[in-house]
Each structure stands twice: as C-alpha cells, then as structure tokens.
Amino acid sequence: MMSGPSSLRSMASCWTSLTQSLKVPTLLKPTLLPTTFTRNFIVAPKREKRRIKIHPPIKGPPKNPLQALTTQALQTLDPNGTRQKMFSRHNKDSIRPGDIVQVRRRNGDPFSGVLLNIRRRGVDSAFLLRDHLTRVGVEMWFKLYSPAIEDIDLVQRKAKRARRAKLYYMRQPKHDFGSVANVVKEYTRRVRPTQRQRK
C-alpha cells in the first residue's frame, strides 16, 4: 500500500519495476523532507500510536437485590420470624404438604384444608389448601406473609410424610381427603379453648 503525500503518489506508482533505490530530489518541499524514498514507494516516518484512554468503571450496586429486599420486607411483615420458621425447609417441625392447616383471616371466616402445595417465592410465598364445602371441592391460595392473615394453625399432621412436594393427585376422587370439618372441630374443642383463655 501507498503511504505518503498524495501529490507524489502518481510518481511513485510509475516506478514499479525499479530495482535501485531512488535519491531524494533536491526540489522537494521542506515539509516532505522527513519522508524517505525506498525501492519504489515513499514511507512516512513511524508515528507513535495514540492510546485511547479507558476510564475505570464505577462501583455497581449489589447483584442480587431481591434477597436484600426480601429480608427488608420480612422485618415488617414477619418480625418474629414465626411464619418463616413455620414453613422453613430447615425446620423439622415445619408445616409440610399433606398436613391439615387452618387459616384465620382478619376479615372473613377461617378456612381450613389439606395443604397441597407450598410455593416458595420470598415475600410472595403462598400455599394451597383444599377442602370440601357442601360436598364440592374448594381450593384456596393464601399468601404466607399477607397482613390479611391473622394466624396459621397446624391442625393435624399427615400420618406419613408425603413423598412429593405437590399433592395434586389428591384432587382425584380416589385420593381426595374430603371435608376436613370434623378434624378441625375436634382440634378446636381440644386446643383452642386454652388458647382463648390465654388471650
């Protein structure tokens, strides 16, 4: 490739088959003097490459903000950590799928049923209860940390630990638990009066 002043380019290109080196013409402009003639083209003196300055990045925010936000929110929603403990995987006595659970709500009647599913999503965690009302299967999702839930009670444990996390097979007539009303009534008679006195 050519490199050098364009005014001399045509002159250089006609000297393609030259074998001897050219002498620098004396009539050359003073500004072009630093250029040197070699075989058949002009080479400009090597210039130092300008390095582009790259600025260092600024410090970024933490990569996983959700975890921090969750702990922050749970400090107000679940200050004692009771509900976290109640559904914790690390707690031996936690509520597990298959257990019968009663949820008392701030507004509205309590609802109880068999726990089919625990959806673990931090602040947005929820669980699914199934019961029968007027012989019709009813399922309800509850948000674990919702302020609308006053209390969550474990009514009865499943006799044998369920071997899967989602007990959707319990919707089939063959496996359906049916109404939990009797179990809950028994529980209320046995346990709740003492709780009421304490309150």
Next chain:
Amino acid sequence: MPPKISIWRHLKIGSFFDFISPIKINNASQFSSSSRAAFGGVKMKRVSSSTSPTLLAASKAAALERRRVPQRVGTLAVKKEMTAVYLPNGQRIPCTILQLDRVQVVAPKTKKEHGYWACQVGLGWKAPKNITKPMLGHYEKFGVAPKKTIKEFRVKDENGILAPGTIINADHFVEGQYVDIWATCKGKGFAGGMKRHGWAGQPASHGNSLTHRAMGSAGQSQGGGSRVYPGKRMAGRMGGHSKTIQHRQVLKVDQELGVVLINGPIPGPKGGIVSIQDTIHRPSPVVPEPHIVVSM
C-alpha cells in the same frame, strides 16, 4: 382593550385565520380568492415576519413546542424480577424490580448543535476489547467508562441537561411518582392468528376436520374485489418489538440497592434493558435532595 393573544391559543386552535393575524393585509387584494393574494401578495412564512412572536401552528418549530417532553432526564435499568409489596391495609400490589446498574450520563445533546435537548445515558459496563474504537473515543471524550448500553433521553430544555459522568441513582425517582417505561417485549417467533391477534379459532368437534386454529376467511369474494386488503391481520412474527407503558407508579426506591419498584409487570425478559422516564401525563416530580454526583 385589544384582545390578549397568547402563543398557545394560536398553537392549539390552529385555524386558518390564525395565519392572517400577524401579516398586514393589502386592501386591494383583500377579497381575492387566491390564497397568496389574500395575504397581500406576501408569501406565507412559517414564522411571522411581523414583530408578533406568534409561531404558526403548522410549522415544525411549533410541533416541537407542542410535543410533551419530560423536564428531567430518564434512565436505563435492568429488569430483575417480580415480587409484591403489601400496603398497611393488607392490599397486595405485584411489582417489578428494576435495578439501575452504574447508570451514567455519557453525552449531552444541545439544541444548537443537534437540534434538540437530550442526554445520552449509559448502563452497566462492557469490556473495552468488545467495543469499537470510535465508541471508545466517544467514552474517552466524555470521561466515562465503556457502557453496556447507551440510549438517548429527550428533555424539554437546557435545565434537564446533566453533566457527562453524572451518576443517576435510584433516588433520581421519588416514591409515589409516575413514570413511562419502554422495553422490548419477549419475542414469540412466528405465531398463528389465534395467539397473535386473539382470534377464536374453530370448534374442536361437530364434524370439524383438521382446522382448529386456522385464521378463517381473509375477506369477501367478488364483492370485495376478489383480493385480500392491505393490512389484513394474519399469522406472522410476534413480539420482540418495543413496548411503551405509560403512567406507572413508583412504589419504592432503594438507594443502596440501586433499585426502583414499579407497580405491575413490565415487558421483556429478566435481565432485559428497560428505559424509565418521568411520565408526560403529570408535572415533573419534586426531588427532595439534589442527586447529582459527578464521578472523578
């Protein structure tokens, strides 16, 4: 008393006679039917040649004036995840976490030089080896580290321009304020009419054979010209384009985590780049403290 003539009245009404008012009418040609002669042989100009500051409604400058542009610059953010926030009354509000990852103003754009006021804003960081030399020179010029993405945000005037290198953090936004959001929605590939346009399809049974999700008729027969009209909705590429959501509330701002919680879902995948700016539907929010931090 002469009637008050405001520039806005002229801009909004835009009636034909607004053009006449700033220009002197020659008596001789007052009743001429030719539009040019009606203006006294004067060629109509976009901006009045008289001393009146009235901007003609049909001009480009007037259109620019009319355009609703936020006062403050917007920011880029990364869509993180969805979660929920509980109000004191127990109401649950689903929201999206947006994180402002090393958002900095890269370059200002001025009306004099570029024809409009805007700020080029960059997010994240990108290894310099993956950036072209012209762009590296651009970042060098404004003293900013190479960015993963850059985007321009229009602002109303020079008051909205921030200095290059200014860090835009989560406290740029105020809890409770409303924002407009742009993001690229998830691409669904080549989708049929039912998915793309919400058509009903055909019945599953009653003698139906092999046409359950077809688009049905594309138009009339001979009465409609025996052709399919342009713009007929059909199967095709769905999603993967930009979506704008207007007037969404900011539920929470966390300066330390660089996080803004926005009410409701936001288009695009997790990790997608989202643009947020003050909504054009409300006046600019009052920021309690100056947030300006210039790096270096």
